[in-house]
Amino acid sequence: MSDNSASEHPVTEKFSPLHQIHLHGGASFTDFAGWQMPVSYGSDLTEHHAVRNAAGIFDISHMAEIGVTGPQAIEFLEYALAGKMSNLALMQAKYSLLLDEHAGIVDDLIVYHNAEGEYLVVANAGNHDVVVEELTARSKDFDVQVMDHSDATALIAVQGPRALEILQATEGLDVLEGQQSLIDLKYYWTTSATFSGDSVYVARTGYTGEDGFELYLDTSNAAMLWQALVTAGAPLGLIPAGLASRDTLRLEAGMPLYGHELGRDILPAQAGLGRAVHFTKEGDFVGRAAAETGPAEGARVLVGLTSEGRRAGRAGYSLVDGDTVVGEITSGALSPTLGHPIAMGFVDPKYSEPGTVLDIDVRGSKIPATVTALPFYKREKN
């Protein structure tokens, strides 16, 4: 047999600060943008269900963390990114896009406003170099410093309905006096904490469709914090989870993945991310003119697709109407939560209405699929 997901080996491999823990935990690894990251610790399905029903802990230290500081940090971010940054309150986070001059998506990222005049931009591992280069180049006319903290920063995500209880029960993890408590922390807000005396930046963000937190800290303390979180979480059902389950979780939640739903050849409006581009903000920003013009007439748009049975459409499979190719799948899997295949893909606009039935061309055989509004899965809020 052959595994179509196998990727080429990079010249140099990077290892997470938590690599030893993953080795001891029996993880199998995959190359992700040059990083050796856990793909699963045994069963990706078990990990997926743990996140939906209790909690999972993910090492996502491969993500890129880039600091932006200086008197003109806001002005710079307004120019460099597509989203409105000037109204980002202290300790608030925002999803945004880095566009090129043609309004193609260079990366999607989260901007954290972590102190007065200090912002943290978190980008995809695969786009680390290009984001650092672009931000640095775009900063030259501003009184601002762009600093790459990626190698010094570990990032641990605790995701699932029991994530809050787990963080609260974690020995040595304490929110700083005067900072927002974990229980009152809203989605896309952050708070400052310490772990054994070292600072931890805690964000209520994630990529799974569940409640959860992402914890940024210095690499040197990452292993201890991971162990403390696992110790506190294990009795509540927390297990380590790898990138395989992270992918099926984000797909169910309808969240785009760079290189699949997002890319240089895709404009925000095509990917349903028009809301991340703020035309009302003052002044120019990179990609503004092209984004205002918008995609060419007839440009394909992102949709969700569901089908029956167990055989899923996968990235690269054609979507057809009769014998005519009208789109292509960008991500697809048998949804562990829903029990049927789900996919995201780009289709000609006239096929984008929910309810439209298309066929997925699975290497010659056709599987009917119905266009569906995203997300496929939405957690029940209490």
Added chain:
Amino acid sequence: MADKTDRKYTAEHEWLDIVGTTATIGITDFAADKLGDVVFVELPKVGATVQAGKVVGEIESTKSVGELFAPVNGTVTEANSAVVDKPELVNEDPFGGGWMIKLEVADASVFDAAEFMTFDAYSALVGE
């Protein structure tokens, strides 16, 4: 079935348990681990004639699609319906209950001519 150390192996991460002119074929634990949790298996029909190197089945996990190749020319004499009904058998017992098909060849010499790997050679290939 023979102990896994007494079976033959292919570069496509399949094992063959050869008895006379018939081989039971499955995928290795290494392949199953790489795929992740298997959720769908499609196998050829009994009686189908297959050609060496051609895709004869599919093994899908949550994250990817693997293909089952025919290691030799032959005729499918059995397809494991248990693994179709319970794809998790591929992960739970890849060398046992997770077997895929039985292939009959015209002459046992076909197996020798195919130059399959021994268990040791295969283990070296996957670095175990």
